Every structure is written in C-alpha cells, then in structure tokens.
Amino acid sequence: MTPAGNPGSGRDWPEALCTPVRHLPDHSHLRIALSGGMDSVLLLHVATWLYAHSGQISAVHINHQLQPNADQTERFCRSICRQLGVPLDSHRVTVSGRESSDIGASGGGIEEAARNARYQVFEEILAPGELLLMAHHGDDQAETVLFRLLRGTGMAGLGGMPVTRPLGAGRLYRPLLDFSRAELHGWAVQHGIEWMEDPSNIDERFDRNFLRTSIFPLLKSRWPSLISRMGHTAHSCREGDELAAKLAEIHFKQCAGPSGELCLSALGALSLAEQKNLLRWWARYFRYQPPAIADWPQVLEDFLSSPADREPELRGTGFVIRRFRGCLYLVPEFTKLPAGKPVLVPDQALSWGGWRLTLAASGKPKTPAPEIRVSTRAGGERIRPAPGGPSKLLKNWLQEKNVPPWERARLPLLLEVVDGHEEVVGAGDLWVSGKYCGEAPASGWRIVVERECN
Template sequence: MTQGGKRRPDDLSWPEALTEPVQALRAEPSLLVALSGGLDSIVLLHTVLHCLSGTQVRLRAVHINHQLQANAGDTEAFCRQLCQQLGVELVVERVAVSATDGPAAGLEAGARAARYEVFERLLASGGTLLMAHHQDDQAETVLFRLVRGSGFGGLAGIPARRRLGKGWLVRPFLAVPRCELKQWAETSGLAWVDDPSNQDQRFDRNFLRHAVMPLLKGRWPNLLVRIGRTSEGCREGAELAQTLAQLRFDQLSGDAGELSLDGFKSLSLAEQKNLLRWWIAQSGFAVPERGDWAQVVSELVNAGADREPELAGAGFAIRRFQSALYLVDERTPPRGGISTLVPEQPLRWGGYRITLVRCAGADTQIPRIQVGARQGGERLRAHPEGVSKPLKKWLQEKAVPPWERARLPLMSLDGELIGVGLIWLSPRFQGALPESGWRILVEREFD
C-alpha cells in the first residue's frame, strides 16, 4: 500500500485537467464511481467528490472484489475505510471469476465479464458509471488491438462515453496521462493500494505496459498524443462505416429484418464485410474476431442452392435461405415438452411469450390450450371452410426458414391446431371480439 495523508478533497489543490471533465457531470442525477483501490480510481473518487460539492447528485462507489489476489481482502477493507472517512456510500460486490481461454487471457476476460455484469445490474435504473481509464490505458488498448488484428472499430480505442445497460459509462480522465495522476496523488498525500497482478507480464496488457511502452516512449516522447490522434481518426472512420452500413441495411432489408441476397451481392466486398459486422453488433452480439471474412462472405453468397452456409458466432448465426440472409438469435434453445396456458399468466416458451386473455362475455370454462413443439405429422386447417394440409408443407409454402420451424410454438385445443407462432392464429382466438371469448397474444421475447 502506498501511504499518504488523510486530507479531505476540499483541502487539496486541483488541476483543471482533472476537474474540467468531471465538472461537466454535475447535472447527472446519480454517479457511480468504480473504485478498485488503485491510484487511478482513488484520484477519480477524490476529484468527483470535490466537483460535486454543493450539488444534489447521488454519489456512490462500487468495489469489485474478484477474489484473485492474496491482498484482495485488504484492498476491500481499504476501500471501505476510505469511503467511510470521505462519507461516500460504498457498494462491495464479491464475484467468482472463471478462466476459459487459458491461465492469463482467461482470467483477464473472466474478471472483466464479471465486473461488467455487476456494473450493468447497478445501472438497472439508469445513472452514470465513472471509470478512471487514462491516456496510457488508451494507448495500450490501441496497441493491444493492433497486434490482435483489429479494424477501424478496434483501433478507435476506448470511448469516452458509451451506453452500458440502461445507464452510461463515462471515462473523464481519458485525455490525462497517468504520470499526471500519480504526481498529483503523491503531492496531495493520497493513499492507494498497488495490485500485484499489474506486474505479471503473462497478461498481455502488462507486457505492453512494462516491456513495450517504455521503449516506445523513450524513442517518441509524445507517443501518447500520437496514438490518441490515430485512435481519433479511426473513430471517425468507424463512425462513417457505421453510417454507410445503416444506409445499406435500410436499402436492402425486408419486413422480417432479412437482407436481400441479390442486393447484398451488388455491394463491394468491403461494403459486404462492413454491413455484416454492423448487423451483428447492432443486434447486440459480439463481432467474431476472424481473418477469413472474405471467405465467409464468399460462402454466404456463392454456395450452391443445396447448401446451407452460415456465419456462426456467440449466441447467433447468419444464415442463407432462398433469396435472403437472416441473422438468427440462438440465445434461447428450442423448448420441448407440453405446457398449458393459464389465463393472464404469460408463458415464456423458447424465445416466445404467449398469453391467454379473457375477453368480455367469455365462458367461465377455461379452454385447455396446450403449447408444444413440432413432433411430425401435424395438420393445419388455415381457413374454416378449407381443407387441412400437412403442417410441414404449409410452412414450406409460407417460406418459413428451416431453423425457425423447430422453434415455433404450436398451440392446440382438443388435438386441433389453433396457432403457429406468430404466423397464424385461429379466428376463434384473435381480434377485438374473438369467437371463443378468449384471445391469445403471441410475442417474440427479443423483439
């Protein structure tokens, strides 16, 4: 632990580089400061407390104890004591970190995922989370993504402000070098805790910080400014690419959110890759990091009519069906078994939400409507006076993609189909005055 004085923020001398970006947040209704106990977050907490003096902003700090270091308990105790001294409400969350990509990379990714899950939960009612990333962090991030082969979006670096759950994430120190934070903290006599894992060069960022950055700074003293200019240029390029992708999507998309294959083929390869990446990110999924985008695009476009090409990612897949491309949400697996609808109680079924609603004048007897998946052999009478036909053939005629057919909830009453997902519903159970006196509402969970 680095020891210093115990003066309150009002007793300190404040450089404009620290206070100016925080002063802009005085109109926020509530602020949450991520407090690791390290130098950067300690400076941020003191600065925020100083700048909020005389305002009605609700200020809290949150400490995430990853339980990975031997001094994790001491660091938590330090944060508790500091916040008690400063009169700041503190939220402490202990998380379990799982490593999935190896001993070093996996711990980094697991720790990040765990703390951001907590952040989003704490922002469930809105608000703004402040993090103490600084100019050195920005440079390390850009270099890290460069060696990983990132494009414009990755080289844009860390955004100063972005959405996080139902709130916002803001980094007010992003233009401040760490040396200035450290100099001010030492001059002001602040105390903080050094994380021993920050010295472990098995972690990629630590290797860049301790082995690479000092060499680069020695050769180019204004390295941080130069990398900042690069990231700003890449950010502008990424914004232009997103604007273009939005325009192309609006031109080529259909009612179901699918992309016209013929229209997609007419774009250049660069536009095709840009549109796919934008589509994935806009749908809330992580864009796969891969170097074979050209091959993937070629397969989606040029594979034979009897093939089923796809671009698979975490929780989604882009698939081709007939003359269109579809982005398929696979976060909810198909559901099995049979469920019975209970009036006014929504049934969540494989990505759908189904509700049985009693209408005025309905019979007191509740219809026993069952919901299940396709088993094979079902028949459907789409029109009261029409003939029944195999459901499989009817779905083909309706051009329902094969992957959707297995996910469709089938609603039946006394062994007769009365509903097929969002595609068809018997007149007896829809409209302002359904014949049966009961209405069935079907919605998609992710719409």
C-alpha cells in the same frame, strides 16, 4: 498502501484535472468506479471536491477476491469513502476460471473473466440517468490499442476505449483519457493521496502487465510522446469507424428487407469492403460481436453464389447468419425447447422457447377452459387457415408463408385436445383459429401469442 505525504484540501487541484471532471454529460447521480488504485482514488477525490455539495455522488467497489490483499483493499476503499463522506456500494464477485493458468497470449483467461464480472455488476446496478466515472488514462488507452493490434483487431478495436458509451440503464464516462499515468501520479503525490497497489500489476504472465512493465518503458525511451501519439491514433480510428458505420447504415437501408434481413441481390452490388463493413455493422446493430473471419471473400462468395440447395451459414457468438430465398438472416442462437407438451393454464403466461403464450377468458365464458397443449411439429399436421375453407398440410402452408426452416422447427403449435385427439388451433403468431382469436372468439377463450423479444 502507498502513502504520499499529507493529504491536500482539494482547493488547489489543477484546473487541467478539474475541467474534464467538471464538464460531464447530464446525469441524475454520479458513481465513481473505485478500485483502490492511484488513478481511481485521485478521481474520487476530485469528483468529491466538485460534486459533494450536490449529494448525488457515490462510489462502487468490486472485490474480485483474486489477490491476497483483496479484503484489505476493500477496507481501504470503505475508509477513504468515510473520510470523504461518500457512500460506497461494494460488491464481491466470484470470477469464473480463477483457478485457471490460462492467462497468456490468448487474451482471455482470468483477466478477461474478471473484467466481464466487473462490468456485469456495473450493468446491473446503474439506473436510468446515472453516470459511472472510470479512471482509465492515456497509458491505459495506449496499452489497449497495442494489445488489440497484437490480437489482430480492426479499426473499431484500434479506436481503443471510447470516452463514453451506454452501460446498463446508465452511461459510462472516462474523463481522464487525455492524461498520462505520470501526470496523474504527480498530482496524487503532490496532494498527498494514498492508494493501494495491486500485486498482480507486476505479474508479467498477464499480457497487459507485460506490455506495461517491459514494452512501454522501452518504447517511451525512444518516443517520449508515445502516449499522446497513440491517443491521436485511437481518436482517428474511432472517427474512421464512425464514418464506416454511417456508410453501413446507408447500405443497410438499400439492402434491408421488412424484417431486417439483407437482400443478396442488393448486397452483391456492393464492393467486397462494403459487404464486409455492412455485415460487421449488421451484427453490432443487433448487439452482437462481429465474428473474426480470416477468409471473408470465400464466406461472401458462398452466400452470394452457392447453389440454391446449399445452406451456407456464418456462426458468431450468440448468433448465426443464414441464407433463405435470396436473403441473409441474422438468427439468435436458440435456447433449448421445454420437454413434453405443457398445458396452458388460464391467465398464466407460459414462456416457451422465446415465446409467451396465454389462454385468457373473453368476457364471461360459458364453457370450462379448454385443454390447450404446446408442442413442435411432429409431421403430418393439418390446419384450416380460412373458416369453412380447405385444410392444408402445415408443412406446405409454412412454405407458402416463406417461414424459414429454422423457425418452422421451433414454431409453437397450439393443440386443442378434443375426445383424446389433438387438433391444431394455432401456429405461433402466424395463425390462430377463429375459435380462439378476435374480438369475440367463438369458444369464449382467447389465445394470445407473443414473441418474448418484443
């Protein structure tokens, strides 16, 4: 614990510090992310002074169980919240890879795992209308920008941490980004704030600590206004990224098909920089992290010009970009399909490979529930799309419907068992036999097929 004299009443908090905390986005409840460190404890004091009368303020502490004083820090956070009359929501998390020594220049390892665990809790607990305040300051922003620069980031990364963004069902807000660590430390000492030091903050095996303790002091001695300069750079990069996103949105409207796919002929009319910008934006639009690609020209050349019998693709985290009939499709990574051929139980929805399948009675059926099995294509299946019309090979019918190959392989087939034989009565949401669809299905039973992403 770091003592700093006698705690102040809060009545003399500087207006410069109060102003950004006073002017927050609309919210129904205010949460303070409380680590126990100097900056978060200071933010808690100021926010409590400004908002305690509303009764709509609380703190949240994440115990990563990584440091020797982790439990002591949690107790300290409980104590300071009791003193201030602020409810505390404390969560213990188990950080994946906590025994690993992979904490160096890769930028991953335990630092990133701890951050992911922390933000996962925040996402889970924030309710609609709630605002989470985080105490990141100008030094944190500068460290983030330099760290990302060293990792080879683009303009979005050099924009650093945004002041606000959606988080779970609520929002995250950082009111202290315009202040340096030195300014906040001065106010904390002046007002007698106590806080806990994280012993890992001096461990230079961690990349950010190395930058904080060894690199930034040297840079600041040469350029005293470094933190504010890097803050301006981050702000300019964020503006540039916003403009690039607006341009990509315009190009998306020019290139997009009815299902969000990109038409290659329209994409090919753009410059290389515009194509790259659009593909990155497209991934973010579907809430994926854009892939880090060293050779964008070759990737785009493969998509635009490789022979029709080739199947070029670009893999990202959680998705694949694939080409099909003159268009690019962003396809989520598929979950493993269930084994066997499950049978639909009346009025019980079955989750199956991203689909929700239900067998429901239509009125008062006169016959028992049919045996409807769910499976994928095995080859040779036939369907009769139009009542009384000719039957067709399912394979050929799916090709006529322009169903991409990766969807054909995972399409749920609904198989009615009659006298021991299986007859196809449905193919995903593309077709269901008249026996089991419509206002008055002939069988008295209706099959409802939905994509779970809907």
